[in-house]
Amino acid sequence: MERRFDPTVLWQIAVGILLVVGWEVVGRASGGVWTSRPSLIAVKLVAWLQGNLYLHVATTLTEVVTGLVVGATFGVLAGLLLGRSPIAAGVLRPIVVAFYSVPLVALAPLFIMFFGLDMLPKIVLVTLVVFFLSQVELMGSTRRETFQKVVAPACTAWIIGGIKTALPYALVAATTGEMLAARRGLGFLLSDAASQFDMTSLYAALFILMLLGLAVSELAAWAERHMLSWRHAAG
Numbered sequence: 001m002e003r004r005f006d007p008t009v010l011w012q013i014a015v016g017i018l019l020v021v022g023w024e025v026v027g028r029a030s031g032g033v034w035t036s037r038p039s040l041i042a043v044k045l046v047a048w049l050q051g052n053l054y055l056h057v058a059t060t061l062t063e064v065v066t067g068l069v070v071g072a073t074f075g076v077l078a079g080l081l082l083g084r085s086p087i088a089a090g091v092l093r094p095i096v097v098a099f100y101s102v103p104l105v106a107l108a109p110l111f112i113m114f115f116g117l118d119m120l121p122k123i124v125l126v127t128l129v130v131f132f133l134s135q136v137e138l139m140g141s142t143r144r145e146t147f148q149k150v151v152a153p154a155c156t157a158w159i160i161g162g163i164k165t166a167l168p169y170a171l172v173a174a175t176t177g178e179m180l181a182a183r184r185g186l187g188f189l190l191s192d193a194a195s196q197f198d199m200t201s202l203y204a205a206l207f208i209l210m211l212l213g214l215a216v217s218e219l220a221a222w223a224e225r226h227m228l229s230w231r232h233a234a235g
Helices: 008-030 038-049 053-083 086-101 104-115 120-138 147-180 186-195 199-227 229-234
Strands: none
Touching: 008 038, 038 053, 038 199, 053 086, 053 120, 053 147, 053 186, 053 199, 086 120, 104 120, 104 147, 120 147, 147 186, 147 199, 186 199
């Protein structure tokens, strides 16, 4: 079957170009004190690419991936155990919800005090966020099923869904920790630019984070389509 061209893509490109051109015009007209300009941001990005931008990106991605793997592993195991034990799930659910309700910004200083200023506190922060998201997704989802024949296949969709939900939050957690106290990372670039009122660098760092967020979202969608292809085929 021949695929039809989706005109939405053209509209997205057109709107993007219009926004960039409008931003450039406003920036030039206002002097760009607070708005900067896309042309200046592009120059800044090129300069960063010739410098140590890769180190900052690699730091943030390392924190996200490490925290995601550890948090998802323990979150899935805990979710499966609690999902098969209604009594334990009922007893522990308020504790899980209470911990998950604490804002990230409130936890980050505590972890920094315990684990220092390097990557470890950010990894712990990401791990906790992913752990609770994965656990909450799985709790109570498979209580009445037989594990050997039904639970494992049925849980696949919940596990992938939990990880897909956790991916953007993992990036947020890593960036939040870096903004509060870090020597490198995209969050450090953001906080450093803000402290100097360097709007061009601030927008450049935000642009990189948006690209990473888009890449993470597309990666999660791609993984879900391929790992759960059996579900669509069965339908």
